[in-house]
Amino acid sequence: MAKQWRIGIDVGGTNTDAVVLDDKLNLVAAVKSPTTEDVMGGIRNAMAAVLSDPAVDRSQIGYAMLGTTHCTNAIVERKRLDRVAVIRIGAPATAAIKPMIDWPADLRSAINDQWFLVQGGHEFDGREIAPFDADEVRRIAKEVKGSCDSVAISSVFSPVDASHEKAAAQIMREELGEDFPISISSEIGSVSLLERENATILNAALVNVAKTTSESFIAALDAEGIKDAEIYLCQNDGTLMSAEYAMRYPILTIACGPTNSIRGASFLTGLKDAVVVDIGGTTTDLGVLVHGFPRESMLAVEIGGVRTNFRMPDIISIGLGGGSIVRRHEDGTVxxxxxxxxxxxxxxxLCFGGDTLTATDIVVARGMAPGVGDPEKVAFLAPDLVDKALACMVKMVEDCIDRMKTSAGDIDVVLVGGGSILMPDSLEGVAQLKRPENFGVANAVGSAISQVSGQIERVFSLDKLGRAETLEVAKGLARDEAVKAGADPDTIEIVEVEDVPLAYLPGNATRVRVKAVGDLRI
Structure with a gap:
């Protein structure tokens, strides 16, 4: 009989959480462990702690899921990034603005700042700007061989016609090796060239980080006696992808932490539509559940000082957590x-014997967190200070909930994260407030219970096939992506379809986005 138990680990800024679920998705064990500077150390500590629980049968664990900040940290810290050769297909039309022109200098330097402009690309209606220069791409391949670790290829309007990108990728593989890491922009970003190109370059720069993370995770499992589990990394849409798929699209792991919490909140409460408030030790992240999955942002997103347009969750983050420092100012404000x-x-x-007044001290003094710290150590706090600090925290969260709403009415809210003890049992503008059992490890639960997804976003001409057939083609492509990411083909469902006519393009052009979700392949 196949092993059906799961271990899920999620790395947060303050804590690394780990859970083990049995074959019926019941929580068997859960731990919180401090996140370490090297990240992997905290993962190993959390894993060892949760597996040491006597209720855990290691021999039954067949799946291991990791939600990690490795890729985000690599970009922010400018460390461990691959040397990237950047190829833009678009001469002579795109020569005015160079690739990476607005990037921070230290990030450009970290990935080698090596780029090439090649003749080719397409107009917005699919006509060629110029014939594709295959000889130049082959020359570039010979030039960069040995001086780069990864290649990023972008082309003008490749979401309309990706043929030049694919031709360039094929040439690079012939020259550099079939397994050489190559990222092409039509598989990663949306229509806008510069933001799509930026996302593709970052993706190419993260390939080795994803590989090292996966290998380290496998080694950590192996050290604990778990040798044949299926390995998955969490995506930022609240689903999973296989380790192999993550090495092709590592940028999709960025911002997966909040989405794990959102999916975990849905699983723990049964709610499919709600605002999820995840309060940790340092920050509070708010996201929206729509049909059981995180709502996606429609805006361009900046990562490490670089503007991108690949898919990201619609998240608001504020500096409020259990460790947030409380101050009373001279004018009496808090x-x-x-x-x-x-x-x-x-x-x-203070409630743990320290010397810093924190948000946790406020709720302990107010009697809202039984079992946390020593109330006697904060009994001296002035009642007006406690009241003002609590009112400040509540207002911060209520304001963010209002910002996440799409209508004026009250909405359901789920509180998760260890810091959710900071909130009272009711909030303004909230229909029902739920704080589920095991709220403190909702993020790790979210990583463990997640399904596998595939998503595509392309521009189609409806004049060629008609709307109905075009949507069927797009759904088929999304299903294929889900299978590549590790989904069981027999369980795949289409959970999201969006088609937006593009009035400025001929041929009845429409941007189509489709998301398919399926269970783990057993």
């Missing part, structure tokens, strides 16, 4: 955060 003692809250907070 502020909370945005600075925090983070994972050191159990050392620094």
């Amino acid at each position: 502020t909370v955060g945005p600075d925090s003692v983070g994972y050191k809250v159990t050392e620094k907070a």
Whole structure:
């Protein structure tokens, strides 16, 4: 009989959480462990702690899921990034603005700042700007061989016609090797060239980070005696992808933490539509559940100082957490955060014998967090200080909930994360407020229970096939992507279809986005 138990791990800024679920998705064990500077150390510690629970049968674990900040950290810190050769197909039309022109200089330097402009590309209606220069791409391949670790290829309007990108990728593989990492923009970003190109370059720069992360995770499992589990990394749409797929599209792991919490909140409460408030030790992240999955942002997103347009969750983050520092000012006002003692809250907070007034101290003094710290150590706090600090925290969250709403009425809200003890049992503008059992490890639960998804976003001409047939083609492509990511083909469902006519393009052009979701392949 196949092993059906799952271990899910999610890395947060303060804590790394780990859970084990049995074959019926019941929670068997859960732990919170401080996130370490090297990230992998915290993952190993959390894994060892949760597996040491006597209720856990290691021999039954067949799946291991990891939601990690490795890729985000690599971009922010400018460390461990691949040397990228950037090829833009678009001469002579796109020569005015160079690739990476608005990137921070230190990030450009970290990936080698090596780019080439090649003749080719398409107009917005699919006509060629110029014939594709295959000889130049072959020359570039010979030039960069040995001086780059990864290649990023973008072409003008490749979401309309990706033929030049695919031709260039084929030439690079012939010259550099079939397994050489190559990222093409039509598989990653949306229509706008510069933002799509930026996302593709970042993706190419993260290939080795994803590979090292997966291998380290496998090694950590192996050290604990789990040798043949299926490995998955969490995507930022609240679903999973196989380790192999993650190495092709590592940028999709960015911002997966909040989406794990959103999916975990849905699983723990049964709600499919709600605002999820995830309060940690340092920050509060708010997202929206729509039909059981995180709502996607429609805006361009900046990552590490680089503007991109690939899919990202619609998240608001504020500097409020259990370790947020509380201050009373000379004019009598009280502020909370945005600075925090983070994972050191159990050392620094007054209620734990420390010397820093934190948000946790406020709720302990108010009697809202039984079993947390020592109430006697915060009994001296002035009642008006406690009231003002609590009112400040509540207002911060209520304002963000209002910003996430799409209508004026009250909405359901789910509180998760270890810091959700900061909130009272009712909030303004909220229909029902739920704080589910195991709320503190909702993010790790979200990583463990997630399904596998595939998503495509392309521009189609409806004049060629008609709307109905075009949508069927797009659904088929999304299903294929889900299978590549590790989904069982027999369980795949289409959960999202969006088609937006593009009035400025001929041929009845329409941007189509389709998302398919399926269960893990057993």
